[in-house]
Amino acid sequence: MMLRMRRLQVLGFALWLAAATLSPAFQGAASGLQPGMWEKMYAKVVTPKGTLNMRSAPQDDALVIGRLPKGAVVTILQIHDEWMKVLYKGDEGFVKSGFLEMITFAQFAPITKEDKGDTVMAFKRKLQKLDYLKSDDVNKRFDAAMETALTKVQLMNGIALNPEVVTPELQALMEWGMLVRGKLGYIGTATDKKSGLTVTLFTWDTGGTLWEDEQTVDVKISFAAQAAGGRPPYTVTVRKSVSQKGGEQHGDVVTGPFSFIWGPERDCIYIFATAVDSAGNTVTASTPFRYVMPERFKNH
16 A cells, blocks of 8 residues: 555656646756746655665666755756656755655745845845845845845856845745855846846855965856846856956856966956847846955066
């Protein structure tokens, strides 16, 4: 009887996910949209006791590459019969779907710019604990500081960009401990007035990766960019350039964190994000990333 119930659970889960993948929101994932522009699905590990094995392939004899604790929340990536490909704390692997329970955001209500009071302050405190907001900005107002913090948290966690609303999804991910910690950095936004296409770019130092010797400084910068408005799907291309005395040196197209070795005359790296929608509308946002050159470099 228990085996039959488990099979029915798996079948029901598979039918639900199959229906979800036919929705326009899910199909966006395959049409070039940026992360966060389609609805993600989440599940909780519900093993009777102990951990759930995460394997390298959807097979019982595949290599165990991780163990998920009971109660852990994972992101659903793919369905493979009785297996699910999941994402957990940056690692991907396959787990038996019979030990997953779908979870929703039904217990959370949106927080909007019209809201104020204890609800807003409580959420701001959580943002502050994750380093997205300074302690001086924790108050009962849905203000500009909160909108900036929301922009950062949405970009860094691949959530659809909307700094005027704290969505139930965002609140759930915070409650489930699935958000990465915030970083200090630079935000740039640009909008094409005719089409409404907007691109928002956030750049930050990866931290602990800056080193220097007598000749060079190695700067590593991470970034997240997202497009909205206009006509989806969107493509976003990110470029870097290095400002220096006597001109500007353009770098190659990059798709993730990068490093650049520079000499003592260079003082700033610029990151450019160009968004293009399906109608061919284009808009570019940029952010500077400055590095104060050590005094001993200035005489070289």
